[in-house]
Each structure stands twice: as structure tokens, then as C-alpha cells.
Amino acid sequence: MVSLEVRDLGCIRDDRILFSKVNIDLYPGQLLLVEGDNGSGKTSLLRILCGIRLPEHGHVIWQRTNNDKKTAVSVHGQESYAGDMAFLGHLDGNKLDLTVTENLEFSCSLALGNSSTIKEVLERVGLSYFDDLQVSNLSAGQRRRLALARLLLSGARLWILDEPFTALDKKGIAMVEREINAQLDQGGLVIMTSHHSVSFDSDKVTKLSLSQ
Amino acid sequence: MMKFIHKTASPPYFYHLSGLWIPWLGMITLLLLMAGLYGGLIYAPTDYQQGESYRIIYIHVPAAWMSLFIYIAMAGAGAIGLIWRIKLAETVAVCSAPIGAGFTLLALVTGSLWGKPMWGAWWVWDARLTAELLLLFLYLGVMSLYVAIPDKRVASRAVALLALVGVVNIPIIHYSVEWWNTLHQGPTVTKFDKPSIDLRMLVPLLIMAVAFKVYYVWSLFLRVRVELLERERNSQWVKELLKQNKESQA
Amino acid sequence: MKKTTLSQVFFALLKRDLLLAFRHRAELFNPLLFFVLVVTLFPLGTGADTKLLQTMAPGIIWVAALLAAMLSLDTIFRSDFEDGSLELLLLNAHPTSILVLAKVLAHWLITGVPLMIIAPLLALFLGLDQDLIGLLVLTLLLGTPVLSLIGAVAIALTVGLKRGGILLSLLVLPFYVPVLIFATNAIEMAMSGLPVTAQLWILSSFLLLAITLTPWPTAAALKLSLS
Numbered sequence: 001m002v003s004l005e006v007r008d009l010g011c012i013r014d015d016r017i018l019f020s021k022v023n024i025d026l027y028p029g030q031l032l033l034v035e036g037d038n039g040s041g042k043t044s045l046l047r048i049l050c051g052i053r054l055p056e057h058g059h060v061i062w063q064r065t066n067n068d069k070k071t072a073v074s075v076h077g078q079e080s081y082a083g084d085m086a087f088l089g090h091l092d093g094n095k096l097d098l099t100v101t102e103n104l105e106f107s108c109s110l111a112l113g114n115s116s117t118i119k120e121v122l123e124r125v126g127l128s129y130f131d132d133l134q135v136s137n138l139s140a141g142q143r144r145r146l147a148l149a150r151l152l153l154s155g156a157r158l159w160i161l162d163e164p165f166t167a168l169d170k171k172g173i174a175m176v177e178r179e180i181n182a183q184l185d186q187g188g189l190v191i192m193t194s195h196h197s198v199s200f201d202s203d204k205v206t207k208l209s210l211s212q
Numbered sequence: 213m214m215k216f217i218h219k220t221a222s223p224p225y226f227y228h229l230s231g232l233w234i235p236w237l238g239m240i241t242l243l244l245l246m247a248g249l250y251g252g253l254i255y256a257p258t259d260y261q262q263g264e265s266y267r268i269i270y271i272h273v274p275a276a277w278m279s280l281f282i283y284i285a286m287a288g289a290g291a292i293g294l295i296w297r298i299k300l301a302e303t304v305a306v307c308s309a310p311i312g313a314g315f316t317l318l319a320l321v322t323g324s325l326w327g328k329p330m331w332g333a334w335w336v337w338d339a340r341l342t343a344e345l346l347l348l349f350l351y352l353g354v355m356s357l358y359v360a361i362p363d364k365r366v367a368s369r370a371v372a373l374l375a376l377v378g379v380v381n382i383p384i385i386h387y388s389v390e391w392w393n394t395l396h397q398g399p400t401v402t403k404f405d406k407p408s409i410d411l412r413m414l415v416p417l418l419i420m421a422v423a424f425k426v427y428y429v430w431s432l433f434l435r436v437r438v439e440l441l442e443r444e445r446n447s448q449w450v451k452e453l454l455k456q457n458k459e460s461q462a
Numbered sequence: 463m464k465k466t467t468l469s470q471v472f473f474a475l476l477k478r479d480l481l482l483a484f485r486h487r488a489e490l491f492n493p494l495l496f497f498v499l500v501v502t503l504f505p506l507g508t509g510a511d512t513k514l515l516q517t518m519a520p521g522i523i524w525v526a527a528l529l530a531a532m533l534s535l536d537t538i539f540r541s542d543f544e545d546g547s548l549e550l551l552l553l554n555a556h557p558t559s560i561l562v563l564a565k566v567l568a569h570w571l572i573t574g575v576p577l578m579i580i581a582p583l584l585a586l587f588l589g590l591d592q593d594l595i596g597l598l599v600l601t602l603l604l605g606t607p608v609l610s611l612i613g614a615v616a617i618a619l620t621v622g623l624k625r626g627g628i629l630l631s632l633l634v635l636p637f638y639v640p641v642l643i644f645a646t647n648a649i650e651m652a653m654s655g656l657p658v659t660a661q662l663w664i665l666s667s668f669l670l671l672a673i674t675l676t677p678w679p680t681a682a683a684l685k686l687s688l689s
Contacts, residue, residue, distance in 0.1 A: 052689060090546070110550070
């Protein structure tokens with residue numbers, strides 16, 4: 001059963017056609033690696049997939065419930081999609097003047113998420129000693145880890161990650177790879193871009209190249 | 213039905229159609245303007261209270277009508293663009309703003325020219341003039357917002373949104389200003405509300421109103437064509453058009 | 463996993479914004495200081511004629527409040543936009559318009575309420591009749607939330623731009639005119655002993671209209687600014 005269908009997606013930015021006719025079928029337990037040169041539209045594609053940006057044409061369909069083509073709803077303007085999806089963009093989305101825990105508590109009250117697991121999640125991303133520090137005192141890598149903690153906390157089935165390894169050290173990269181593998185093993189889906197070479201089982205990974 | 217709309221509103225089709233219309237619209241504008249101006253400036257009788265100076269209404273009043281009309285048209289086009297995501301409608305909204313601002317400015321300038329003989333001052337805080345001034349600010353806001361946002365597709369959607377918010381507010385602003393005016397100054401000299409106006413005065417006024425409307429459509433078409441060419445410069449139909457142009461010149 | 467209700471989200475966001483403002487409390491005084499400064503300039507510019515100042519007092523206070531409110535608008539969405547938390551707010555199962563309302567309410571509590579508290583003092587500076595001070599505060603109570611709500615639409619449209627400052631004032635000021643007219647008018651009428659219920663009702667209806675109508679365009683504009 002396909003979880004995420006993308007049909008004939010196109011994007012124009014500043015009067016330039018970034019990509020068109022992008023088709024994706026993503027199944028549970030699969031990772032989609034979006035590749036392409038700088039400026040090829042990777043970020044724009046991810047922002048369309050998570051619903052922030054409207055596509056020029058085409059549809060993104062999440063867990064189609066019936067096979068009738070015409071009634072399938074695109075994720076744009078579908079609020080239940082937001083509960084199933086978690087996005088990690090270029091920006092971390094942390095409030096600098098709140099502590100680590102306060103940041104996560106707010107995310108919990110905003111999304112589906114359980115605040116009782118905050119401690120556990122902080123341990124997983126390696127921030128447990130910093131839980132009552134204000135984010136402004138953290139390093140760039142630690143802030144990235146906090147953003148990842150938010151992702152783990154969401155419990156979303158679909159992760160959309162834009163350069164998740166940015167600013168992370170070797171241990172951090174290994175940690176993210178471990179978490180992505182765990183997510184895939186649980187039947188979750190991951191869509192990501194990365195400049196780092198990633199090491200995942202090749203049968204789990206689909207690649208999409210945007211350079212024409 | 214939607215199919216028909218989408219076909220007519222597709223940029224290449226509109227470009228072709230508007231190309232056929234433009235010469236005619238231009239001629240009609242010119243004829244109507246000549247007829248209206250002749251009627252208003254020469255044929256219509258002199259007003260017994262205001263003398264010859266009243267004749268400025270043949271520019272002022274239709275321009276003021278147009279300034280409101282175009283704002284509403286802009287908001288309508290913007291709404292269509294936002295809801296059905298029709299590019300042409302977005303472009304129409306964007307291209308209407310400068311024309312509307314032009315008419316608003318014209319109404320303001322002629323209003324102040326008229327004010328000198330009427331009230332003895334170039335500017336008085338008359339309700340209608342003040343409302344017109346605020347309308348000019350609204351237009352300028354729309355235009356500067358469009359210029360400020362680099363991605364033109366996003367910009368035209370932002371403009372459509374702003375125009376919609378504005379169109380809800382225009383009546384509120386208008387009536388507030390009227391309220392403010394009557395309380396602060398007492399009723400001003402009403403310009404033109406005699407219950408029955410001489411037919412020889414009225415007809416040229418209506419002709420001018422129609423002339424301004426046709427002019428709007430004409431200049432709108434010209435602007436929309438240029439805007440479409442610029443925005444769609446990467447698309448197939450514009451490239452073909454350029455090729456045809458080169459061939460016919462060679 | 464539990465699902466959060468809309469009101470929980472509303473209050474969580476409200477609490478977060480108030481907490482953030484509290485941690486930045488030095489900045490809270492800036493619009494207030496501006497308000498006081500502008501009002502102080504008027505007697506210096508026009509001469510300290512008590513009679514003149516008295517008649518101009520409602521206008522001066524309201525224009526200054528309006529400018530102060532406009533200056534503070536930027537803080538509604540700017541920091542959320544820059545650190546990426548705005549994206550997370552929009553990518554949420556809850557309707558954005560309600561979240562917008564929470565943010566605007568927080569903004570009003572931070573900037574509008576202090577204006578109301580300091581306004582009586584300024585009214586005394588300008589020699590406004592003491593009986594009218596209650597009315598002045600009441601007009602501010604009804605009017606300043608409208609300024610925040612309308613301003614939110616404009617700031618949502620311009621938050622993605624590097625230099626939105628002047629553009630912002632061009633966008634909001636025409637929309638502020640009705641509030642200014644009816645608020646100052648109410649006080650002026652009361653000065654001459656006339657009833658002002660009509661003006662107060664109109665201001666209340668502006669407030670209701672703004673609460674119900676502005677969150678949608680604000681939400682839509684935020685989506686545009688992020689795309």
C-alpha cells in the first residue's frame with residue numbers, strides 16, 4: 001500500500017522552472033533521498049511536500065483512502081496531514097530565550113506529543129544534561145539536536161528532513177542515522193536531503209535526482 | 213464551464229484575443245473622449261451658480277467613480293485568482309493598481325483645482341477629497357507591496373489578499389470620514405446633488421464615464437499583455453511568439 | 463498518545479509569548495517610552511497654551527498611541543519567522559487563525575495594555591478634564607486591540623521582507639483611520655457634554671469585526687510569506 005503519492009509536481013521560483021513532472025511513490029519503511037545541485041529545488045520540493053509552499057501544478061496525496069482518482073485530496077489544505085508529518089527545515093525552530101525543556105513542552109502542547117517522554121528523548125539526542133539551560137547558551141550543533149528531539153517527540157509517521165546533519169559532529173550524525181533507521185523499522189517514512197553521504201540499507205532507499 | 217473559463221484565461225489565448233481587441237478599444241476610447249469633452253466643455257450650458265468652473269466635473273466625477281470601481285475590480289480579480297488560482301486574474305489585479313492610482317490622483321488634482329474657485333483654497337478637508345486621499349494611500353500600499361516582494365507569483369497573491377482586506381474596509385473608511393467631516397466642519401457646500409440636473413449637462417458626464425471605463429479596459433489589456441510576456445518568458449508559447457516575430461521581421 | 467485541544471494550544475502559545483516577552487522585559491518599555499516622548503513633544507511644538515492643548519489632547523494622545531502601536535507591530539511575528547518556529551506553528555493540525563489570535567492577544571497584552579495604563583498620566587499633562595480620563599482609557603481599551611489585529615495582517619504580509627518598515631506604515635495607517643476618528647470623536651463630544659454611546663458602540667463593533675475577520679487573512683498572509 002502506497003503511503004505517499006506525488007503526481008506531476010512542478011515548481012516555479014522567481015520565474016524559473018525548478019522542476020516539473022516529479023512523481024514519487026513512497027511505501028512504509030522507505031527512505032527517499034532527494035539529490036541535486038545547489039539551487040536545483042531540493043528545499044522547495046520538501047517545502048511543497050510538507051505543505052508550506054503551494055506547487056505550481058500537481059498533487060501530493062497522503063494515505064489515499066479510496067482509489068477514485070478524482071476525490072483524492074491533496075495534502076495542501078488538509079489538516080489531518082499535519083498530525084502525521086514532522087518537518088525539520090534549515091531553521092531549527094527553537095526559541096532562544098526558553099530553556100530546552102520549555103521548548104519541548106511547548107511543542108508537546110502544540111502537536112500530538114507526550115510531555116512525559118521529554119526526558120527520554122533528550123537522552124536519545126544527548127542533551128539530558130542541558131535540559132534547563134536557555135537555548136541561547138547552546139552551540140549550533142546542540143541546537144540542531146534539540147530540533148531533532150522535537151522531531152522524535154512528535155511521533156509522526158512521515159519525517160521530512162532538510163539537511164538534518166548540518167552542524168552535527170560525528171557522534172551526532174551517527175545518532176541521526178540510528179534514529180532514522182529506527183523510524184524506518186517501525187514502518188515510518190522519511191524524506192530527506194543531505195550533502196553527507198548516508199549509509200542505509202540500499203533496499204530501503206529510493207533516490208530522486210532533481211538535476212536535469 | 214470551468215473548462216471554458218480556464219481556456220479563456222490561459223495566457224496565450226488571452227494574449228491572442230486581447231491583441232485583436234486593443235486597436236478597437238483604443239479607437240472607442242478616443243471617440244468617446246472627444247464626444248464627452250465636446251459635450252462637456254462646449255455644448256453643456258453654463259451653470260448659473262458656479263459659472264464655467266463647474267465644467268471640471270467632466271473629468272473629476274468620472275475619475276472619482278473610476279478610482280472606486282477599479283479598486284473593487286482589483287479585489288474581485290484578486291479573489292478569483294486566490295480561489296481558483298487563475299494566473300490571468302492575479303495579473304489583472306496587479307495591473308489594475310497603477311491605473312486606479314492614476315485615476316485617484318486625477319480626481320484629487322481636479323478636486324483641488326475646483327476647490328480654489330469654490331472654497332478659495334487649494335485643499336480643504338472635505339469628506340470626499342479626504343476619502344479619495346486615503347484611497348490613494350491604499351493603492352500606493354498595494355503597488356509598493358507588489359514591488360517589494362521578489363517572487364512575483366507570491367507578490368501577486370499577497371496583493372490580492374491586501375486588496376480584499378482593503379475592499380472590506382473602504383466602506384468603513386468612507387463612512388468614518390463622512391462622519392468626521394460633518395461633525396467637524398458642518399455640512400460643506402454639496403457639489404452636485406441637485407435632484408434634477410439638466411439633461412444637456414448629464415449626457416456628456418455619462419459619456420465621459422463610459423469613456424473612462426473603456427480606457428481602463430484598454431490600458432489594462434496593454435499592461436496585462438506586457439506583464440504576461442515578462443512572467444511567462446520561459447514558457448513555450450512566448451518563445452514561439454518571439455520566433456514568429458523574428459521571422460516576420462526578417 | 464494524547465491529542466491536545468484547541469484551547470490548550472491557544473493558552474500554551476499565549477503563555478509562551480508572554481514568557482518570552484517577560485524574559486525581554488527591557489524591550490517592553492520602548493513603545494511606551496516612544497508614546498510618552500511624542501506626547502511631550504506637542505506642547506513644546508505648539509506652545510503650552512492650556513486651552514489649545516486641552517482641545518487637542520484626545521487627538522494627540524490617540525495619534526501617539528497609534529504610532530506606538532504601529533512601531534511595536536514588528537514583534538508579533540518577526541522573531542518566530544527568523545528562528546523557524548513560525549513554520550512549525552503553521553505545520554500544525556490546529557487552525558492557524560486561532561493561533562494567530564493567541565499571538566495577537568499576547569502582543570496586545572504586552573503593548574496595548576501598558577499604553578492604557580500610562581495614558582491617564584499623559585492626559586493630565588495635557589490638561590484633559592479628569593472626568594474624561596475614564597472615557598479615554600475606555601476608547602483605548604476598545605481601540606488598541608483593533609490596531610493590533612489589523613496590524614497583524616500587514617505584518618504577516620511583510621514579515622518575509624528585509625526592509626518592511628515604511629511599507630508597513632503605508633499598509634496599516636489607512637486602515638487605522640476609522641478607529642482614530644471614532645475614538646477621538648467620542649472624547650471630543652464628551653468634552654462638550656454630548657452623549658457618546660454611538661461612538662462607543664461603533665468602536666465595539668470594529669473590535670468584534672476585527673476579531674472575527676482579520677485572523678483569516680493573517681493566516682493566509684503568513685503562509686504566503688513562508689512559501
